[in-house]
Amino acid sequence: MEPIAPSGRQLELTHGDSAVTIVEVGGGLRDYRVDGVAVLDGYPVDAMAPHSAGQLLVPWPNRIAGGRYPWNGKTQQLAISEAKTGNASHGLARWSAWELERTGPAAATASFVVRAQSGYPFTVAFGAAYALGDDGLTVTMTATNLSAGPAPVGMGAHPYLLVPGAGGTPVRADDVTLTLPAERMLLVDDRLIPTESQDVAGGPFDFLAARPIGPLVIDHCFAAPRRDPDGRARVVLAAPAGGGSVTVWMDEAWDYIQVFTGDTLSPDERRRSIAVEPQTCPANAFNSGEGLRVLEPGESFGGSWGISPVP
Template identity: 40%
Template sequence: MHSSTTANGDPVHSPSGHELTITHGDAEARIVTVGASLASYRAYGRDIVLPFSVDEIRPAFRGATLAPWPNRIPDGSYLFSGEQQLPLTEPGRGHALHGLVSWLDWTVLVHSQSSVSLSTEIVPQPGYPWRVAVTTEYRLTGDGLTQTVTARNLSTEQAPFGTAPHPYLVAPHGELDTWTLELPAETVLLTDDRLSPRGTAPVEHDAARFDFRESRPIGMAQIDHAFTRLGRDAGGYARVRVTDRTGHGAELRFDERCPWVQIHTADQPNRQLNRLGLAVEPMTCPPAAFQSGEDLLVLAPGAEASAAWTIAPIEPPLAQLEP
C-alpha cells in the first residue's frame, strides 16, 4: 500500500488510494481502491491492459468499476419512482456518465495472494434515491483475471441497476491501427454527435467501421459504440479479442449476464494519449437504459444481482510464430 504520514502524523494517501497486488504463477494484477480499478495486469512478461500508477490520478475511467449504470444517461434525467435528475458529470455533452462509484475510495474486505474483494455503498442522493451495496472480487487464476460485481438493494423500494468494467486491452507489438479485432456482434447502437443513442442497426450498416465478426485490422476506424446480438460459444461466452501481427494479444470474455459490450478506440485530442488501447466494456444494459428500460436490472428490496467477466492473455501456439 502506498501511503505515508504528514508532519502531524496524518496519513497521506496516493491519488488512486491503496494498491493491492495479486499473483498467480508469473501473472500479476494490481488493483487500486479508488473506483475498485484495475491498474495493471501482466502475464508472459507483458501488459494485458493499459496500466497506470497508484501515484497518479487515474486517467479518465481506465480500469474503473462502473455502477449503478454504465455508459451515459443523456441529460441525466429519467423516470423511475418519479422524475429523477442526476448531476451532469460529462458536462461537455450534457450527460451523467458511468455511474456513482468510479471515484469513490472502496473498502478492502479480503486480500489474499490471488484475489481481492472490495466494497462500497451507494447512498440515497439526488437523482438516485436508493441505497445499494456493491462488492467486487478480482481473482487471478490460470484462466485469466476474473472480476465479479454484486449489488444488493438495501432500500425498501425497487432500485434500477447496471454495471460494467472499463479496461483497455493492449497487444504487445505495433499500434492500435495495426491490431486485429474480433468482435462477434451483429448489431450496433448508433449515436448522434453527443453520443446519445439513436437506434440500432446491423453492423453491415457501416461495415468498415463496425463489422469485425471476421477478425481484421482495426485500421483507422474510430469507434465509441455499444454492440449487441453477440455470438457466443457453447458455454455461453462472448469473446472480444485483440491481437498483433504475431498473434499475441488479449481477450475479454463474458456470459449472457452482459448482453451488450461497448468498444472504444480511445481517440483523444492529446496525441500522447491517443489510441493507446482498446476499451472493451461488457455491460449488463445499454447506454440510456435508465430511460429506455432495455435490459435494465431492477432490484427488489433485499435482492442481489451479479455479473462477471474475464480478461486473459492470448498466446499463439509456437508453430504459428513468425521466424
C-alpha cells in the first residue's frame, strides 16, 4: 500500500503561469506559485501543516478562552487544543478530511460537516470554493446550520504570505511595506484573549497609510476595516523597489484581520513571512458575542476573500 501524505489528497489548480495546491486535510492551501515563485510560505507534501499554515478555521477562528462558553443556560466545554494558553484554538476541522471536488482546471471545492460533539453540540456544513484567475486566487467560504436549533458560527483562514523581492527571493518582514486599512486593534491578555480595543491612528500599529514594518512585532487582530468602493478591504504587503507585492482582500463578511509577523516561530521561520488572516469574528467571540453569527436552522452565511500577487 502506498503511504498517504500527511495532508491527504492533493489537488492542483492551474491558470496561466499560476498554480495552487489544495489539500484534503483541513481543506486548505499548501502551495501557491506564480511563474515558479512562491506566494505562500507553504509546506512540502510529506509534512503536516505547520503553525496552521493555509488552514481553514471553522466553526471559529483564533481562540476560545479556556475552551468554555455559555449556551442556553449551560456551559459548553471544548477540548483544549493550545496547551500553552489553555485555550481551544482554531476550530474543529483543521485535521479532518474534507471532500475535494475539481470543478474545472482552475477551480475546486472543499466541503466538510462539523458533527455535533462534546462542547459544540451543533451540526454545521462548511464549504470553500477555490478559483484561480487573472486576478489571483479567490476563496468563497460558506456555513450552513443543519441543526434543529440555532448554532454559533465563525470562520477564518490562515495563509502565510511571502513577498517577492528583486529576482523573486522573498524579503523578510522588516523590509515589507504594509498597508492595513483597519481603524481599530484589539488588546489581549497574557492568554491572547481580547480585553478591549483602541484606535490605531497615530500609534505604532497605524498602517492606514503604507509604511515599512521595520522591527515592529505584530500578532494582533485589527477591526473596523476601511473598504474600497467595491466593498473589499485590501491588505497590501510590498517589497522594496524592484520587488513585487501581495494583496489579501476580503469582502463584507470579514470584519476582522489577524496579522502575525511570526516572531514566536523557530529561528529559521521567524519573520520569514507574514500571516494575514481574514476572520468573520475575533478571538473569544463565543463568549463576547463580537462578530459572532448565530445561524437559525437551515440558515447560511458566507463571503469571499482572496490573494492577488504582483511579481
